[in-house]
Amino acid sequence: MSKWPPPDPVAVLDATELLLRMIISSSWLHIAAHGIISITAAVENRVISQGRDGAIKLWGSKIDTNSYQFCI
Numbered sequence: 417m418s419k420w421p422p423p424d425p426v427a428v429l430d431a432t433e434l435l436l437r438m439i440i441s442s443s444w445l446h447i448a449a450h451g452i453i454s455i456t457a458a459v460e461n462r463v464i465s466q467g468r469d470g471a472i473k474l475w476g477s478k479i480d481t482n483s484y485q486f487c488i
Contacts, residue, residue: 452465452466452467452468453466453467453468454466458474461476462474462475462476463475
């Protein structure tokens with residue numbers, strides 16, 4: 417076990433317009449006090465996230481772009 421406590425997790429899902437380099441949408445995924453354990457892409461333009469609070473959320477997404485990425 418580490419002698420240091422884990423950092424407080426904070427996660428925000430941002431959608432960014434790459435040509436203009438600006439955020440076009442932003443959303444808190446889970447309660448900041450609990451944070452996120454994992455995010456994964458699912459079928460049919462959906463994203464699944466699991467929080468440390470035990471909640472699993474299925475997000476519908478429509479991304480009209482040639483590229484996208486998640487930075488965590």
